[in-house]
Amino acid sequence: MYSLIKPILFQFDPENVHYFVTRNLKRFNRFPGGAALSRSIWDLKDDRLVKEVFGLKFKNPVGLAAGFDKNGEFISEMANMGFGFIEVGTVTPLPQPGNPKPRMFRSPADKAIINRMGFNNLGVDVVAERIAAYRKNASPAQKGLVIGGNIGKNKNTPNEDAVNDYIKCFDRLFDVVDYFVVNVSSPNTPGLRELQEKEPLMQLLNTLQQRNTKNGVSKPILLKIAPDLTNEQLDDIVEIVQQTKIAGVIATNTTIDKSFLSIEKLKEEAGGLSGAPLTKRSTEVIRYLAERSNHSFPIIGVGGIHSADDALEKLEAGASLVQLYTGFIYEGPGLIKRINKRILSEHDL
Numbered sequence: 395m396y397s398l399i400k401p402i403l404f405q406f407d408p409e410n411v412h413y414f415v416t417r418n419l420k421r422f423n424r425f426p427g428g429a430a431l432s433r434s435i436w437d438l439k440d441d442r443l444v445k446e447v448f449g450l451k452f453k454n455p456v457g458l459a460a461g462f463d464k465n466g467e468f469i470s471e472m473a474n475m476g477f478g479f480i481e482v483g484t485v486t487p488l489p490q491p492g493n494p495k496p497r498m499f500r501s502p503a504d505k506a507i508i509n510r511m512g513f514n515n516l517g518v519d520v521v522a523e524r525i526a527a528y529r530k531n532a533s534p535a536q537k538g539l540v541i542g543g544n545i546g547k548n549k550n551t552p553n554e555d556a557v558n559d560y561i562k563c564f565d566r567l568f569d570v571v572d573y574f575v576v577n578v579s580s581p582n583t584p585g586l587r588e589l590q591e592k593e594p595l596m597q598l599l600n601t602l603q604q605r606n607t608k609n610g611v612s613k614p615i616l617l618k619i620a621p622d623l624t625n626e627q628l629d630d631i632v633e634i635v636q637q638t639k640i641a642g643v644i645a646t647n648t649t650i651d652k653s654f655l656s657i658e659k660l661k662e663e664a665g666g667l668s669g670a671p672l673t674k675r676s677t678e679v680i681r682y683l684a685e686r687s688n689h690s691f692p693i694i695g696v697g698g699i700h701s702a703d704d705a706l707e708k709l710e711a712g713a714s715l716v717q718l719y720t721g722f723i724y725e726g727p728g729l730i731k732r733i734n735k736r737i738l739s740e741h742d743l
Contacts (some may be wrong), residue, residue: 396725396726396727396728397726400724400726403415404500404502407496407498408498408499408500408507409495409496409497409498412462412498416467416468416471419468419471420467420468420471423470423471423474429470429474429533429535432471432474432475433474433476433535436474436475436476436727436728436730436731437474437475437476437731438454438476438730438731438734438735439453440454440734440738442738443455443478443734443737443738445478445714445715447642447692447714447715448573448614448616448641448642448692449614449641450540450572450573450614451538451540452478452479452540452715453478453479453538453539453540454476454477454478454734454737455478455709455714455715455716455734455737456476456477456478456705456715456716456717456718456730456733456734457477457478457479457480457481457540457542457694457715457716457717457718458472458477458479458480458481458717458718458719458722459481459696459717459718459719460481460482460483460484460542460544460575460577460618461483461484461509461511461719462719462722463480463482464482464483464484464485464514464515464516465482465515465516465520465521465524466482466521466524466525466528467524469482469524469525469528469539469541470528470532470533470536473536473539474535474536475727475730476727476730476731476734477718477730478540478715479539479540479541479542479572479715480539480540480541480542481541481542481543481544481575481717482521482525482541482542482543482544482571483515483521483542483543483544483545483546483575483577484513484515484544484545484546484577484580485515485517485518485521485543485544485545485546485563485567486513486515486517486518486545486546486547486548486559486563487517487518487547487548487559487562487563487566488517488548489515489516489517489520490512490513490514490515490517490548490549491514492511492512492513492514492515493510493511493512493514497509497510497511497512497665498510498511499660499663499665501655501656501657501660501669502724503656503657504654504655504656504657504669504670504671505669505670505671505700505720505721505724506654506655506667506668506669506670506671506672506720507667507668507669507720507723508652508660508663508665508666508667508668509648509665509666509668510581510663510664510665510666512549512583513546513548513549513580513583518545518562518563518566518567519566521543521567522566522567522569522570525541525543525567525570525571526569526570528541529570540572540573541570541571541572542571542572542573542574542575542616543563543567543570543571543573543574543575544574544575544577544618545560545563545564545567545574545575545576545577546559546560546563546577546578546580546583546586547559547560547583547586549583549584553585553586553588553589553594556589556594556598557597557598557601560576560598560601560602561601561602561605564602564605565605568608568613569608571613572613572614573613573614573615573616573641574602574613574614574615574616575615575616575617575618575644576598576599576602576615576616576617576618576640577618577647578590578595578598578617578618579618579619579620579646579647580647580648580666581620581647581648581650581665581666587620590619590620590623590627592630592633592634595617595634596634596637596638599615599617599634599638599640600638602615603615603638603639603640614640614641614642615640615641616640616641616642616643616644616694617631617634617635617640617642617643617644618643618644618645618646618647619631619643619644619645619646619647619679620646620647620648620649620650621645621646621647621648621649621672621675621676621679621697622649622650622651623679625682628679628682628683628686629686631643631683632683632686632687635687635691636687636690636691640691641691641692642691642692642693642694642714643683643691643692643693643694644693644694644696644717645676645679645680645683645693645694645695645696645697645713646672646675646676646679646696646697647666647697648665648666648667648668648672649666649667649668649671649672649675650666650667651667652667654667654671655667655671668697668698668719668720669698669700669720669721669724670698670700670720670721670724671698672697672698673697673698673699673700673704674698675697676695676696676697676698676708677695677697677707677708677711680693680695680708680711680712680713681711681712683712684711684712684713685712689712692714692715693712693713693714694713694714694715694716694717695708695709695711695713695715695716695717696716696717696718696719698720698721699716699717699718699721699729699733700720700721700724700725700729701721701725701729701732702729702732702733702735702736702737703736704721705733705736705737706733706736706737706740709737716733718730
C-alpha cells in the first residue's frame with residue numbers, strides 16, 4: 395500500500411508531508427482497534443529477536459533514529475509499527491524554531507534527503523513530560539519499550555558554555571529515558587561539530603559521566619558521530635570512548651559531502667545528507683570502529699539502510715543494533731518487518 399501512496403506524498407514539501415502523515419497516523423491509532431491493527435500488520439514478535447545491549451533489553455534490534463520524533467509525540471505509534479526502540483530528539487534546553495524554511499529536500503533518484511532543520515524542538519521540559527506520560531499510559535503491548543534521549547545545545551549557546559546545555563537536558567531526562575545520545579555531529583547548528591574535537595569532547599563526556607548516578611542508577615551514554623571523520627579522528631573516538639567509559643557509539647549522523655547526488659542543484663543546498671548515498675560510508679565507519687576497538691564497545695549502525703541486506707551488512711560489520719530514518723521514509727514501515735524477518739532467517743541457518 396505504501397508504494398501506492400508514496401508517489402502522491404512525494405509531490406509535496408517533505409516537512410509538511412511529515413506532519414501530515416504523523417498526525418493522521420496518530421488519529422488512526424486512536425481509532426478503536428487501530429493500534430491493534432497496526433501491530434498485527436507491522437510488528438513482528440519473536441524471542442529470538444530480543445537483544446541485550448549496554449544492559450538494556452531490546453525487543454528487536456531495529457530502532458527509529460533521532461530526528462523523526464523530535465518532541466516525543468509519536469512513541470506509541472512508532473512502537474506499533476514494530477520498532478524495537480525509539481530515540482527521541484534532538485532535544486535542547488530551551489524551545490527553538492530551527493532554521494528558516496524550506497529546510498528539507500528530497501532527491502528521489504538517489505533515495506536521499508538533505509535537511510538543515512537546526513534542532514527545532516519544544517524544549518526539554520515538554521519532551522520529558524511527554525515521555526513520562528507515555529510511560530504512565532503505555533499499553534501492555536508496549537511495556538518495556540526502550541526509549542533513548544538524544545541531547546544537544548541551543549543554537550545561541552556558545553561552545554564554551556555548551557556543556558551546561560547538555561547537563562540541563564541530561565538531568566531533566568534522566569528519570570524518563572533508558573539511554574542518552576550526545577549529539578555533537580549535526581552539521582546544522584553553527585560550530586557544533588567543533589565539539590567533536592578530542593579535548594572538548596572528553597570534557598563534555600567526563601562531565602556527564604560524573605553526574606551519571608541517581609539513587610544508585612546510571613544510564614548508558616552514547617556518542618553520535620559524523621561520517622566525515624578521518625581515520626585519525628576515528629582513532630581518537632575509540633580512545634575517548636574507552637577513557638570516558640561511555641557505553642558506545644552511534645555511527646553515523648548525516649554527511650556534508652553531497653558529491654554523491656545526481657542533481658547538481660541539490661549539491662548547493664546547505665545541510666546534512668542522509669539516505670542511500672551514506673550506506674557505504676556509514677558501514678565503513680562501523681567496521682573501522684569495531685576492528686580498531688577490538689569490539690570493546692557496542693555500536694548502533696545508522697545511515698542508508700534501505701533494505702534487509704543493508705541492515706545485515708551493518709550488523710556483520712560490527713553493529714549491535716541498527717536505526718532507520720530516511721530508509722523508513724523511502725521504503726515504508728514494511729522495511730522494519732523485512733529486516734527482522736531476515737535476521738530470523740539468518741538465525742535459523
